[in-house]
Amino acid sequence: MHLVDHLNPMQKEGVLQSKGPVLLLAGAGSGKTRVLTHRIAYLIEQGVAPWNIMAITFTNKASKEMRERVDALVGQGSEDIWVSTFHSSCVRILRRDIEKIGYDKNFVIYDMDDQEKVMRECLKELDFNEKLFTPKGVMGEISAQKNELISVGEYTKRAAIDFRMSQIAKIYALYQKKLHSNNALDFDDLIFKTVELFTLRPDVLTVYQEKFRYIMVDEYQDTNTAQYQLVKLLASKYQNLCVVGDDDQSIYGWRGANIRNILDFEKDFKNTKVIKLEQNYRSTKTILEAANAVIQNNISRKPKALWTENEEGKSIRIFKGMNEYEEAQYAAEEIVRQVEEEGREYKDFAILYRTNAQSRVLEEHLLRKTIPYRLLGGVRFYERKEIKDIMSYLKAIYNPADDIAVKRIINIPKRGIGDTTIDKVMKQAAATESNFFDVLTYSDEIPDLQRSAKKLKEFSKMLITLQVRVETMSVVDLIEEILNITGYVRELELENTEEARGRIDNIKELISKAADYKKRVDEPSLTGFLEEVSLVADIDNYQENANSIVLMTLHSAKGLEFPYVFMTGLEEGIFPSYRSMTSGEEKDVEEERRLCYVGITRAREVLYITHAQSRMLRGMTQYNSPSRFIREIPEHFVEETKKPVVEKSVPKANTTTRKALPVQARKFVQNANTFTMPTPKNVVLNFGQGDAVQHKKFGVGTVQAIQPAGADYEVTVFFPQSGAKKLMAQFSNLKSV
DNA sequence: CAGAGACTCGAGGAG
């Protein structure tokens, strides 16, 4: 029995084509991970040393999965294969060699929060119009430059003719200067600086080229220019580069992913062998053909069509809710029904949505039905205040030059050091070109700081004390020591609120994560722990085995699969998003459509698509028409389902075949049909649709519909005597009976 | 300096 015996011919070719550039176009569910892992095993079988092999993925989860599968296939020596993400590979390289380009190798990694703080400082210092230059906006532009490998110098040159750009160039320069003096890199820098290192120091590049003779890149369609350049540099010597991707699943354009990387691969690497994997092993025919039908509406793509030998399967269920509550209720009830009547397990279900904000209503209804669920996204663990506080202590101990971390904790818990004092310290630091922390240590010598010097020195002494212990203490002990000295947890205990208890739990969770780190890693260190924390993604924490349904964004769902998938909020303005519809660029809607394709192809057996006629957004009620993507699914794959008639009637799903809907032949024609109006205020209704109500003149009737109408509700009530009446809730004085 | 209350403004997705 040979490695490739149970692979299909195309997969086999992907495995055996082990030399030279290979472009593996792998459709959704076509077994690409399988090809990659077998390919690695085959290389080793052919006598390639494990340490000469590198496999790059985007998420830790993907790399962990690949590592496990490779371990199972290869056995001995597999630990020497570099299986890691772009970011962690770069960190590893930079820790060794970044000194060669003028950075300290103990750099810290800034997350978005930290970046924004630095950015705010820059904007404040430069005193630019804050309406024109928002931290987020400028950060986005700078990030885009880094993704395109455009340095401060290069950008400044290009910016010369444009006022706004030249302003941003100044911010970019200051921002980089601050990061450098804080001894910090942001996410984009991790890639950028590695490329810079390789470019400036060919000797270093050669070392890595010799090391990584066989390179594989997963999710290649999501690489940006910087990542591409990195791979190209590494592979240029031996040309043994295998990239795997699917242009139809490119959904990270907004993050700088350059779809040209996949479309032009053959031009960049001569004699590229192109292999297409088009057989899908995951979904039913119905689901797959629906996905094909949707994605065909995109103009810029490589033509292809996935096929499967799987059975027809069930129709795609489409549900229209009156509002997002009804939508959520439907999903929850349908899941309960499937679990109780069809014997499915909770873990078979995923609910997907376009934006994280949509998860709340869904959660409420799942809680109400006591359906166990896991939520990915939202406020991530490491972004919680208490966690960031503790982490900032660790960062400040590790790298006192990290002004952002030091400033964050200087008055946490309260030490009587206020904004005025902090400002003075900052001024002093700027004037002497020193770090914020250094100023603290000699604050008693500065006239301006005399009054608060005692507190400042006390704080700096405490940090120094902790620094000394790093050598001898594990991360767990260090955290406990911090909590001890600062009284952080004690303070929370005194609060004695639900929220405070939650925060204490989170801190305990952090400690156990640190303990787990210590157990798992060969040489645990504070650096290692900080690094790991900086680089975790949400999806990395997703556990397949837990028996609960899972809620996540469509973006997070890429690479996963579930027997039952709910795609929710399929409405114009939500999905496709308002921004993509109004940007004026068709490519933006095409990216949304690819996201839809990704969503549909997550489903193995049954796909539900739901949308709501109205939904609350930012305190406003929006009325959205159904998403164009619904119309792009041929109707014979679809059945429209009605809500299991709730409340008073039989709780049984009641499905009917959907009547002919006009099929929109061409896109572009679609207009938004999205608008907002004020939500009724000060009107409380104590009845809902289907309830009986009493009216002075008409007697008892049944509520048929409730529509917001300006600041009031228009209630349609059917009265047996007088027929249907439309009444304004505020004036009709309806009473529930 | 700290806390309370008013006020503004904004949510797309993620390593």
Next chain:
DNA sequence: CGAGTCTCTG
């Protein structure tokens, strides 16, 4: 609607 910022007061 809700998080984050601003302003006022003790």
